[in-house]
Amino acid sequence: MSSARAERLVNLVLCLMSTRQYLPADRIRATVPGYAEAATDEAFFRMFERDKSELRELGVPLETGFTSAFDTVEGYRIARADYELPAVELAPDEATAVALAGNLWNSPDLAGAAHGALVKLRAAGVEVAETPAATVRPGPHAGEPALAPLLAATRAGRAVTFDHRRGGPADPSSARTVEPWGVVSYRGRWYLVGHDRDRDDVRCFRLSRITGAVRATGPEGAVRIPDGVDLRGVVRDSAGPRPVSGTARVWVAQGRAAGLRRTGRERAPHSHDGHPGTLVEIDVRDPSIVARWLAGHGPDVAVLDPPELADAVRALWAGAAELATDRTAP
Structure with a gap:
């Protein structure tokens, strides 16, 4: 599935879940981003039919009906009660992992896009349910510019180069070449753990002290993470409090x-x-x-x-x- 189509399907689901009324196809075409690309009515209906089939194959309960007895055109909506997950019971460690993932991936860009979609729905006259599920809030730790390229390089197994300063903003930066093993959150900060080629040693780097762009270098799969390495342990030993002397x-x-x-x-x-x-x-x-x-x-x-x-x-x-x-x- 192309990224444009996937984005359009997400916009469609968000639209149909955020309203209690049945939306006719022409209202959906004017409201959901992505359908404006259809040059003709025939092109739109072919696109819309494919999207409806895709949602049903994915298990999304797409309903059809009429908002009132005076409506003559069938509309569509997604019943929130049929689509939402039931109450989830999480253990403390599971809740911590979910919260950490939410802080990581709820980026400000995604929050802005979701908020903009809801604003467009209201402007088009669609009654949007005001519930916490209809609101996307950015996580507090998603603003590190180096986070995304470091995660991508870690998944691809490629080394990275960047400028890093040891202390405060006035300290000079030095170029580092690192084989990334992983990114760890520790005490409210993000750290990169890996093998520093310049020092020929295992090091961790606070992401907020990385200046400039992170550049991936070398072929994919060249970096191998050692078996049994404890990423949090490396960060704890480096950035944690020193033992009492x-x-x-x-x-x-x-x-x-x-x-x-x-x-x-x-x-x-x-x-x-x-x-x-x-x-x-x-x-x-x-x-x-x-x-x-x-x-x-x-x-x-x-x-x-x-x-x-x-x-x-x-x-x-x-x-x-x-x-x-x-x-x-x-």
Whole structure:
């Protein structure tokens, strides 16, 4: 089946499901996108008859009848109760998979096309049922431009090249050539997992950090996914939180650093150089990140242990003081 015919059949089903009344053939011709291509009435009726036969072969319950006793022309509709699925019971993991698939494939383009079709139906005088089934909403994760070409390359078994930046928007991009193994959703973000030919290692790349176009390269079927590879495990090890490497004991001034108190564990009241406060324990995963975080609180915190973390915080304070002195110097 050609893509144009398939699209026309979808438009026809959407039209006939979105109305409670029977639509005559001339109303369908003027309303459903795709039938305008028929140059003559005879061409339209041949096209329409083929589409009706196709829908019935697919199991779509196409009804014929009259909306009122005064109608003289037979019309068509699809009874929603006969065509819709009954209530579906899903286990929690099944519901998660369905939600993820909906977020992936309910693209804004498809949502716009469906909304436009419903608007045309209303403009043509067709009574459209206002139900959740008649509304298509775009998924929140379908906006990554690199998603579609990466999925296509993974299915085709072709390598891809793209520019990727490691950190924030100001970081420079570098060209990468990757053998894609799959695309994984992890903590609200999309990641590509594959073999990085430039690094000769397994890597994962956040799709939001891919800049420019994704270009497929090489023959189809050249990329083979290793048996037993755990794509989510690769992403979790790379993008997930680091394991706890130690615990820091920090004095926090009374009534200050509420966010630090929530993240850590308040142990007991504690005074530091005569100032009242609280002893807070913090799990340390990356000492450099924790040091920057604590340094941002200034005199409201003091690192009691470990000594290397206290030295890192003092070094950051000294660097900030030196920078401020340089800026105020004449």
